[in-house]
Amino acid sequence: MSGEAGYAKPLPTVTHEDREFWAAARQHRFVLPECRACGHVWFPPYASCPACLSFDRGWTEASGRGTVWGFTIMRQPYIPSFEPELPYNVVLVELEEGPMVYSNLVSIDNDDIACGLAVEAVFEDVTDKITLIKFRPS
Amino acid sequence: MSDREFAGKTAIVGIGSTDFAQLYRSTDPERTGESLATEAIAAAIADAGLEKSQIDGLITGGLPHYEPVAYRTGLTDVRFVVDYPGAGRMCAMALMHAATAVHHGLADYVVLFNSVVFRSQGVKFGAQGQGLLYDTIYGMASPGAQYSLAFTRYQAEYGGTEEQLGAIPVAIRSHARMTPGAIMQQEMAIDDYLAARYIAQPLRLFDYCLINDGAVAYVVTTAERARDLAHPPVLIAGTAGRANFREWYVDLGFWDEACRSMKADLFDPLGVTTDDIDCLQVYDNFSVSVLWGLEGFGFAPQGQGLEWVQNGRIALGGELPINTSGGMLSESYLQGWNQHAEAVRQLRGQAGERQVPDCDWSLYWCLSALPGASLLCRDGLL
Ligand SMILES: [Zn+2]
Numbered sequence: 001m002s003g004e005a006g007y008a009k010p011l012p013t014v015t016h017e018d019r020e021f022w023a024a025a026r027q028h029r030f031v032l033p034e035c036r037a038c039g040h041v042w043f044p045p046y047a048s049c050p051a052c053l054s055f056d057r058g059w060t061e062a063s064g065r066g067t068v069w070g071f072t073i074m075r076q077p078y079i080p081s082f083e084p085e086l087p088y089n090v091v092l093v094e095l096e097e098g099p100m101v102y103s104n105l106v107s108i109d110n111d112d113i114a115c116g117l118a119v120e121a122v123f124e125d126v127t128d129k130i131t132l133i134k135f136r137p138s
Numbered sequence: 139m140s141d142r143e144f145a146g147k148t149a150i151v152g153i154g155s156t157d158f159a160q161l162y163r164s165t166d167p168e169r170t171g172e173s174l175a176t177e178a179i180a181a182a183i184a185d186a187g188l189e190k191s192q193i194d195g196l197i198t199g200g201l202p203h204y205e206p207v208a209y210r211t212g213l214t215d216v217r218f219v220v221d222y223p224g225a226g227r228m229c230a231m232a233l234m235h236a237a238t239a240v241h242h243g244l245a246d247y248v249v250l251f252n253s254v255v256f257r258s259q260g261v262k263f264g265a266q267g268q269g270l271l272y273d274t275i276y277g278m279a280s281p282g283a284q285y286s287l288a289f290t291r292y293q294a295e296y297g298g299t300e301e302q303l304g305a306i307p308v309a310i311r312s313h314a315r316m317t318p319g320a321i322m323q324q325e326m327a328i329d330d331y332l333a334a335r336y337i338a339q340p341l342r343l344f345d346y347c348l349i350n351d352g353a354v355a356y357v358v359t360t361a362e363r364a365r366d367l368a369h370p371p372v373l374i375a376g377t378a379g380r381a382n383f384r385e386w387y388v389d390l391g392f393w394d395e396a397c398r399s400m401k402a403d404l405f406d407p408l409g410v411t412t413d414d415i416d417c418l419q420v421y422d423n424f425s426v427s428v429l430w431g432l433e434g435f436g437f438a439p440q441g442q443g444l445e446w447v448q449n450g451r452i453a454l455g456g457e458l459p460i461n462t463s464g465g466m467l468s469e470s471y472l473q474g475w476n477q478h479a480e481a482v483r484q485l486r487g488q489a490g491e492r493q494v495p496d497c498d499w500s501l502y503w504c505l506s507a508l509p510g511a512s513l514l515c516r517d518g519l520l
Pocket residue numbers: 035036037038039040049050051052053054
């Protein structure tokens with residue numbers, strides 16, 4: 001469905017807090033907020049550092065590598081636009097840099113997903129403005 | 139709050155509930171949370187043997203606004219008012235607040251309640267995600283899916299089967315069948331549990347709590363005043379909270395730290411141990427919450443909770459009955475409030491055929507983003 005104009009699923013509401021994150025994703029770069037005061041790296045991209053409350057926020061390039069902490073196979077159409085894909089997976093990935101992110105695993109059968117699986121980021125251009133970060137086995 | 143000085147100085151003296159099963163059978167688009175709350179409040183005040191004019195504190199829960207229910211109940215001149223959002227995790231917090239208020243003289247008799255109109259309004263939990271971590275973009279929707287995701291991790295770390303997990307909803311269902319007003323009255327064996335569809339795999343339909351309408355109210359006062367009232371007082375031995383705010387909702391350690399912290403707050407000042415607890419009335423939003431609380435509070439060894447709950451151990455007649463009125467899985471999703479009402483009935487010795495023999499201590503926990511716990515006991519033990 002890459003690049004489809006008729007992408008029907010929910011899209012992020014880009015705000016002042018995460019505009020730079022989505023702009024980087026558009027360029028197929030995975031960046032994480034990093035505190036210039038204390039070095040803490042966090043996600044999602046709040047405007048201020050949760051560790052020291054500094055608003056002096058920079059960005060660091062993430063490796064895109066992580067491991068699957070847990071996963072679930074969605075069987076019920078909570079979100080109508082996802083119904084055609086049932087059953088689909090949702091994973092919680094622990095990034096090498098520490099933060100946890102939700103995503104979907106691609107290039108794998110749902111039956112083969114396992115906790116601890118090493119994964120890497122892939123970029124999916126879903127509209128002409130938004131690129132989603134997903135993961136595949138690495 | 140759980141220090142020795144506070145323990146047992148306050149009590150739940152009145153409980154009132156709507157008829158959950160009747161409300162479930164007859165949905166009504168015009169049903170209001172205010173009218174359900176009024177019904178529960180009236181029942182709780184009557185149960186306590188109080189006059190309405192004696193109520194001088196009000197803690198509301200689950201309603202869009204706190205004021206309309208005050209007009210409907212005539213509780214318009216109370217000294218203490220707090221409004222809690224309609225979130226299940228707030229039950230222990232509201233009880234904590236009521237107890238501290240009466241203990242410190244902010245009010246003499248506090249009415250607190252939770253009122254929900256979920257089924258009649260077609261509420262679906264998870265139609266939208268929480269939106270905290272770009273959930274819906276990836277199709278992550280519903281708290282159940284988040285608990286399911288944590289259960290895959292639990293299984294990877296400790297093993298255990300879906301069939302073993304089914305022992306929890308099966309035991310709790312057997313209790314609902316003995317409870318007037320409980321919604322789920324059909325017999326459920328493990329095969330029925332396994333035959334039900336997956337919602338978010340590996341969790342199935344009966345791992346999930348109900349979605350229904352109803353209200354539960356309590357009256358809380360000091361233990362001293364309680365001893366002059368209609369029923370034997372049920373003492374609030376302690377309450378505890380320990381936030382676990384995570385954008386992805388579930389705790390990566392299955393709430394072990396939160397449970398240990400709350401257990402230490404509740405048990406240590408009193409010298410209470412898990413052996414003292416006669417029944418658990420806990421927040422079973424999902425079957426796995428029961429499992430992780432059993433391990434976190436030290437009833438079951440870490441990682442062995444699924445074996446521990448087998449063979450009737452958690453059913454009435456077993457070593458540690460859990461959710462003896464059917465909990466939220468089978469009695470009613472009143473978000474912890476029906477569990478405390480059942481704890482009061484058990485500790486008063488009024489649970490009829492469900493009565494746990496010599497029931498002295500009952501423990502509650504809720505494992506969510508805002509875990510809370512409470513310990514209740516019979517009078518004379520503190
Ligand atoms: Zn910082």
